[in-house]
Amino acid sequence: MSEVIWGLGTSHVPSIGAAMDRDLTADPKWSPLFDGYAPAREWLAERTPDVAILVYNDHANGVDLDIVPTFAIGTAEQYRVADEGYGRRAVPDVTGDPDLSCHLLEHLVDDGFDLTVFSELDVDHGFTVPLSVWTPDPGDAWPCPVVPIMVNVIRYPQPSAARCYALGQAIGRALASYEGARTVGILGTGGMSHQLAGARAGFVNPEFDRMFLDAIADDPQRLTALHRDEYIRLAGSEGIELIMWLVMRGAMNARVRTVHTAYHVPASNTAAGLALLDNRSAP
Numbered sequence: 001m002s003e004v005i006w007g008l009g010t011s012h013v014p015s016i017g018a019a020m021d022r023d024l025t026a027d028p029k030w031s032p033l034f035d036g037y038a039p040a041r042e043w044l045a046e047r048t049p050d051v052a053i054l055v056y057n058d059h060a061n062g063v064d065l066d067i068v069p070t071f072a073i074g075t076a077e078q079y080r081v082a083d084e085g086y087g088r089r090a091v092p093d094v095t096g097d098p099d100l101s102c103h104l105l106e107h108l109v110d111d112g113f114d115l116t117v118f119s120e121l122d123v124d125h126g127f128t129v130p131l132s133v134w135t136p137d138p139g140d141a142w143p144c145p146v147v148p149i150m151v152n153v154i155r156y157p158q159p160s161a162a163r164c165y166a167l168g169q170a171i172g173r174a175l176a177s178y179e180g181a182r183t184v185g186i187l188g189t190g191g192m193s194h195q196l197a198g199a200r201a202g203f204v205n206p207e208f209d210r211m212f213l214d215a216i217a218d219d220p221q222r223l224t225a226l227h228r229d230e231y232i233r234l235a236g237s238e239g240i241e242l243i244m245w246l247v248m249r250g251a252m253n254a255r256v257r258t259v260h261t262a263y264h265v266p267a268s269n270t271a272a273g274l275a276l277l278d279n280r281s282a283p
């Protein structure tokens with residue numbers, strides 16, 4: 001039996017990765033954001049799991065827009081860092097865990113989630129920036145193997161928040177019968193509120209984001225009750241990325257303990273947030 005030990009919700013804004021890659025984290029423009037990450041990084045550094053599951057979206061870098069799976073899983077041994085047009089980030093490629101991928105795939109299909117399968121996949125900022133938020137100095141390798149779960153948040157109709165939460169619950173059930181890893185970390189990524197184009201470009205909604213950061217731990221049902229139109233209205237057209245945090249939350253216990261939250265506006269055009277949840281020590 002495998003156990004989820006923590007969940008990490010984090011934004012994936014590409015410029016966060018770029019600031020790290022260019023050594024700008026102490027710059028006054030960036031230091032408030034990175035200072036906010038510090039307690040979470042310290043806590044995580046002492047709790048490296050055997051394997052991680054990272055719930056993310058591709059931005060037409062690893063996969064063409066002609067094919068947009070609603071939910072997908074990677075089953076590869078290795079995932080290359082994608083070239084998003086300005087060269088690959090100088091971070092390690094990602095080691096996968098095909099055995100866990102195949103276990104999840106089989107159990108999720110049996111549980112009613114007919115995932116698309118990627119046996120080859122390049123991972124973009126949606127994947128590598130959350131890894132950098134977790135592990136700023138990975139050296140030659142990320143701290144553990146990582147299994148990608150991909151969610152469509154870029155093309156209408158995106159899956160409902162409730163369906164994302166249900167997928168997380170099914171992942172939790174699948175892990176309960178997995179013998180290949182003792183401890184699992186799960187990352188839900190994207191958000192917070194932002195809109196990159198159109199009449200509302202630059203839109204952020206701190207009030208909504210603060211509510212989300214509280215509710216993801218203590219009242220996820222409040223978040224699963226929101227329709228996709230409400231996510232877009234309240235969090236912006238790209239703020240709907242936040243539904244991916246609900247996959248993470250669904251895989252965790254009904255009660256969790258918040259270790260740390262951080263919130264900063266803006267990173268690029270986006271509200272950046274982090275929520276670190278301990279799955280083992282809820283009161």
Ligand code: DHB
Pocket residue numbers: 012013014015059190191194196238267268269270
């Ligand atoms: C930005 C945010 C995103 O979520 C993204 O995928 C790309 C860019 C931004 O704020 O620049």
Ligand code: FE
Pocket residue numbers: 012059126190191238241
């Ligand atoms: Fe994005």
